[in-house]
Amino acid sequence: MTERNCPFSQEELDDVLRQVEGSLQTRSEPRPVRYWPLLTAACVALLVATLVWSSESGPLRLADSDAPLFFRGTGMNVLSDGSSVTLRGGVQLSVVHNTSSRFRLAMSPGLVEFSVEPGGPRAWSIDTGNFVVDVIGTRFSIEQNADHGTVRVQRGHVRVRGSTIKDGFQILEGGMELQIDFQPADPVRIEESTEDLVERNTVDEGAGNENAEELEPSPGLVREPREGHRQGWRQLADRGAYHEAFQRVAPVFEMELRQARSVSELFRLADTARLSGHAARARSPLRRITREHPSDSRAGLAAFTLGKIEMDAGRGEQARRWLERALELGLSPSLSRAAYRRLESVTSGHP
């Protein structure tokens, strides 16, 4: 699946783009003149188009062979779409994915020169194990040894992406080159696609606490140990021993509240108070989250918790304001439904 949980595959989106370009082309062309002699030319064009289509559709092959594509030895390999791949210096190049819309290769250390026909239907990607090169109709080369790689572009554009590259990726145009330094990587696992590598390394950010009504301890609590006598209550809270944690922190609660800066620290303090039966003490840290960190993804949860505390305390008007604020700040779908249910009950006077 494409990034950010898109409901369509890359192939499906690629097909739509081709249709978009086709629609744009059709709408910009003038109406054909209806002369019968043109029928003959049309038939010839259809024949040519069929031959071209048959060579472009389906997986790529070598220009002079119908066998499945593979690369061996050194020298130039001309492909069925007119592109060429030249292997040098003992490099190994493996085909990872080969369809009418995508062509992915895995490359070992060595030097490969690519000349990719522009305007083709396929997205090319070359995975070296340390960085990935994405291609649009270009002439370029990739050279890689044990601790660095070099991408040189003679014509067109490529995008090079990798963890050691500034900003995560660079786009190179004709005449540009990029040297990438890295620690030696594991050998390229040619059975794993580049998309798998991207997905494996993509951080999935959650939307917050989904168990709205249970209001378990808030997400994203910082678990790192800290020095000094005050670390006791934090460790107790992180273990879920909220009563003991509150007993430990109660004498210094206001000081802890003043010193707390991050949303995680404020939530820890609020949860310790709330879940040990001292919900009123949770108000101050929760209010600070909504005031000082309104753009944090957990700000809505803090406001929702305040709304619940006020409802439990019988303060309907305050509950209504906090629930509305929670919806403004943003809640997950399950929490938003819970918020609306509570709003309705507060509004109707039936808690």
Add this chain to the structure above:
Amino acid sequence: MVVFPDRLTEKLNIAELVARDDRWARGVLYGRFAPDLSRMIVRMLGTRDGALDLVHDSFVYVFEHLTELREPSRFRSWLFQIAVSQTRTTMRRRKLQRMLGLLPNSSGEERAQVCQAGQEAFVELGELDNTLSHLSTNQRIAWVLRHVEGHSMIEIAAHCGWSLSKTKRQVAAAGLRLAHLEASSR
């Protein structure tokens, strides 16, 4: 044509791409915004059925009228506005067709397809789809954009061509209506 994943093209200057208006630039713009756009459309429709057609129509429209965009940096907002407008038209047509018995309600298989993305939001949307169908088209769009897509009120107002106050009213009305329906069903 190559399509780049959106997060890896975000550094490219949108205004420069719009100014180029060639096939390469269109491909980059498409790759940048098509995944988010298609997801939003599917969530509004409640089904994958017809979503890609709307993606196609939206991009064809914006690429045909690219020279009319006065502020190229607002390309995304404009694209999403076009898509929301076209999706709303489709939703209203489908609602009328269902009322006339010309179209069945969303099947479990369609909802499963929407859920396949694996996120909780999709699962919830699948479960909510029957309830959401009781909302007006505008309320459904407003609620989905706010509480599933996570757009701000200002973004929703821009996408739908509404004032900010109308946007807030639609979102609030949708939420209260959903709560009332769920309470009635217990």
